Amino acid sequence: MSSQQNMSTDRMLDHCKAPNNGTYQALSYLMIGEFVLGLPLNLSVLYIFVFRFKFWKNKSIFLFNIVVADFLLVALLPVKVYHYQHGVRRSDNDVVCKMMLFMLFLNRGASIAFLIILSLDRYFNVVHLGRRNCVNVFKKSPQISVIVWLLLLPLTIPTMVKTFECCNSHGRVKETYAHDVTDTFREVVFFIQIIIPFIILVYCTVRIVSRLKKKTVGEKTKLRRAVCVVMSVVVVFAICFLPCAIARAVLLGVRLQNMQGAEDIAVQVYDSLMVLSYTDCLLDPLVYCFCNSGFKDAYISTFCPTFLQKKLLTYDSGMGTKATTTTSGGRTNSVPIIEK
Template identity: 35%
Template sequence: MSSNNTYCFSVHHIATDILLPTVIVEFILGLTGNSIALWIFCFHLKTWKPSTVYLLNLVAADFLLITSLPFRLDYSMRNEDWIFGDVLCRFSLFMLSMNRTASVCFLSVITIDRYFKVVHPHHKINKISVVSAAKIACLIWILIFSSSSFLLSSSYLMSHKNKILCRSFNSHKTFSISAVWHMVVFVTEFFLPLGIILFCTLRIIWKLKRRRLCKNVKIKRTVNVMIIIVVAFIICFSPSILAGFAVLIIKTWMRGNCVPFQIATQIFSTTILFTYLNSVLDPILYCFMSPSFKSIYKKVISFICLCGKKVDENSDSEFRGTISITYSESRRTISITQSNKRTELNE
């Protein structure tokens, strides 16, 4: 837990000041959106398809990240002073790595699934069962665990000016085997899936334009899904890659000059908020992939708004009588009855 083997080491005060309020917002939005998504998966989805299985695993990946966020929030509030010990430090870093790798993998699988359905509609891979999709998901999780398990095998705690720091990317003078493996995985899991996603997206758009089907509602939804995946992937994962390369370049070509190196490492630490943003953006993807998701999300939001309206009316001194709210599935209307007055709201 010493910092004798570190290069231009410093506490990232600026990064923690930026991370703290942003991560709080991302935690609230991510927990809310993915909790609703999980509730929909468990209680409201009647028809399951392979794509649904992959989406469920994407939700699981987001919850892995959410479980570790309270520890990282406390860490930021203390200006990088870890008080939870070695085991929880490893667990926190492992969960962040798992979320990143799992999100990348399942976004890639969803893209490949869409690619075969549009570009090769008669391919046998389009006929796989839900059970087969679940087996594929299990295999992916085994690979994810294997690639990230090195974070559980060694300590990442370091002492610096009466603080205990917990970082997976430490500023070591020399690279250990685990540090080299971490960089290899970190870079590979970005560029390889990005190439797959871009290839599949461009092929799908080209195929649809040749068929002149871009105005079809289902086809437009497919294109929107692909665009969202590309945008989310680039926004969430490219900043950390670019910042990581900047750190390596400065350390290699400007060795001994600590100021630019420390600035670059602060920027790199800040880019983690884009990785956390992934758990906030995923529920938007669910709405575009499944109309039932969008419909249920709307109903949940409408219910919350109606409950808020009911509370406001009950607190009004001029309000008298009772309120009865009834939802009619066949007529797709919401009926609100107050005393002898009745109002109908169309969805």
């Protein structure tokens, strides 16, 4: 009887072992695909932003910060692949485990924060055109981006607390008060950083679309670009962030009910959707293209074949964007919605 109880206890404590090796092997190969596609894509985007587009001169500092967050995420994928292929959800080394969660929380928070800032920028420049707004002022200051990163740090502290179990959460084991507070804070941060930005995003989208319907035909080209920006961010949220938040809520509910069989399934669904969320490093370049046609033109002229350049750049000019020449020799366009 005592032996069975010990096995049950071990089962409860060994919660970071993969409940189904086949599922995690498949997820590891999916992450390999994300890494193989994401690494060259994000390196090429970094190259364009730094050497061709010169983001600091084109008021695209917030976009550059999203690139940095995406690149850091891609760099972490090989570690996750290694763990999944060895049948565990995280490293046995507590330091590695906590650092991985710390970086994932930080990168996810940064990506969401800067995507929402971009959406707010479009909102203010469309719905409140002509008025001074803090976003328009902030985007001209590199220091603001540093402050955003620093503000995100306190939200990642729960992953570094000594009493924090990397894969533990409410309902798993009997917790101390400090442990319970840490877990609660982590879960609150996880949901707030997705739900509140999504509400803001929906509001901005509705207001911009409403503004578009009221404008005359001649002004609609600029507004359509703004709609494309916020809709591209909606797509990123709908694919990468919302599903894993819903799966997390279901997992916590099942765990509190102490339903081990259902929890094994919920864990696999949650981890699968978390792996899907890593595709934001592949989807974010769509946001860059919609946000700034200058970046798009610089990217096309650098990496696309000549025959494709002509078609894509001709299509872009047909959308009513204004072309200028950068110091790097690449063709860039100002964005009327941002630049006033």
